[in-house]
Amino acid sequence: MARLRSISLGALVFSMTAVAAGQGAETRTPMEIVRESNEAITAILGEYDPLGSEGEALVYEVMDGVTDFQEMSAATINDLCGENEIPGEKCGEWKKVFGDLLRIRSIKGVGRYRADSFDYLNEEIAGERAVVNTLAHYEDEEVTIDYELASRGDGWVIVNYVIDDVDTSYSYNRRFGRLLDDDTVDDVIQLLLDRIEDFRAE
């Protein structure tokens, strides 16, 4: 039975990543992308407890297929580079490191912050951007999670989250702004690298 579940789970993840890579028969809507990725991750978490390296690899496949962490990082950092006159090369390094951190954290924290279930409420598409409104059900509370997506070729990818009316990208932006009041951008990059190492060691 466990073997059968693994096969079906593998098929689900494969279909998610294959379709995300543009090999699907037809383009999925932003809401379908969000829903299917959430269902795939829930299935993985149900199968692998604790997640382990095999489960993490599957989550990476799903996440990478539907999320642009570098775009999320760039949206957070771009204006800070201009305001603080950070050279382009250093700014690029910062964005790359922060994007990597967001990616690894999305895996390491996936079990801890996972909602029990989701209601998919609405989808708004405006040109190259889209927003999917969801309601996440935790054990004793409900939280709105709005996924912001951007068009990429013939598909959509998640580029930001608004959780409980808090814009994640904006929140990181403000936090980095405060850090740069006291620290240099190299200090900040080092913080992020330290954290990546911590996550890898977990």
Next chain:
Amino acid sequence: MRPRSVQRAVVVGLIAGLTVPGPGDLLAQQAEEPARRSFGLAAVVAKVVDANPLVRAHRLDSQRAQIDVDQLEGFWALPQVSFNSLSGVVPAARGNVVDSPDTANDLDNLGPFYNFSVNVVFPLYTFGRLEHGAAAARNIVTARNAEGDKARDDLSLQAIMAYWGVLAGEEYVDLFTEMNDSYDDLIVQAEEKVETNAIDLNDAFEIKSARFDVEALLLRAVQVERVVRRSLGEFLDLQPGEQYDLREAGTPEVKLTLEDLGRLQTIASSRHPQVRALKAVVNALDETMEIERSNRWPVILVGGGFGWARSPNRDSQDNPFVFDEFNYTRVAAAFNVRWDLNFARHDLNYMRRKLERDATESRRRALQMKINIEVHEALEAVLMQQQLLASARESRRESRRWLRTAADDFDLGIGEAQPLIKAYQADYRLQATVIQSEYDLNVALASLALVIGDMHSYLTWIADGQVALD
């Protein structure tokens, strides 16, 4: 700068520690426990009211008052009907009044005698005494019922307060248990970090010295929940130590405003049990005034009787003018007019009743004024509690956002430990405030329902999930 990885380990431990027992643990617990009874709010109120001896006493009072009505209204219950019988021995008597071998002083030749009589007296026309008497009795029944309703409403309020008290207690216990568990994890991790010099010893002392406050909150919550739960169990007439569950009702959405005050006061004037009781007493006194007016007129009665007597050793006397108390058969019917002509006393009795009635009516008006004020106060309390709850929920939403943002920053290595701990403290405090505010609002609504004399509407509000006037 304090090593961020160490701070992170401590605080992430705090976050990760916020867990509840898994489903497996709960199932194992349930398997060991006997079946527990479960009550919703309506069932709690119904059971508390039904089981209470005071309510039973009021019910019996009402039944007793109803008997007076039945007597005055019932045709067969109204007449005076009497049966009288006598039997014994008597000396023999032969012959008749002019020729007898016996004398009045003879005591020999004893023989049996027996007689009986049935008499009926029925009021034929009372000039309204019976009708007004019955109406007064009906109003007394209404008053007794209203007094019973008041007792039921008071008990219902107690039951409702206990119900919400137990639910709030459970939520407090859950919240503070979670908080305690998290704090225990934090202390363990802090001690480990002190051993590896990862955090300052003073920081560990600070964390451990606050342990009492966290534990005290839980101990108080457990004790209060236990006391309230046991009190409700006694209210529910459960066996000592019998465990039970409450089915949780949601706090309703309040759609009342101050503009509803007039309608609520109108409802109270017609439904408040004490007002209803006094209205009924006033009506009863109106009827007694009418009875006093009727007393100026006579009462016409009709009566009838049948008598039969036999004594075998005494000769029966056929002469109808001879009174023979041992051998006879009699049938009689008659009209009777009784008239108390002391009109001065009737007038005094009438004035006595009228003054009594007017005084009671004044008391009813005074009560109505008092209740109008109480309705206003109760509505204001509901509206205030509604605002406090909305504010507490909004603040809790903000603390949740603060906590999430602080935890997110910290998890990414770009946040500090102290803001995260402060966010946790604020979030716990506000969760407790929300629990208290929900309890206060639900009790304020029950108090409003009590003062308008409509506890049934309260149960409807809770069942419907909203408070609105029809």
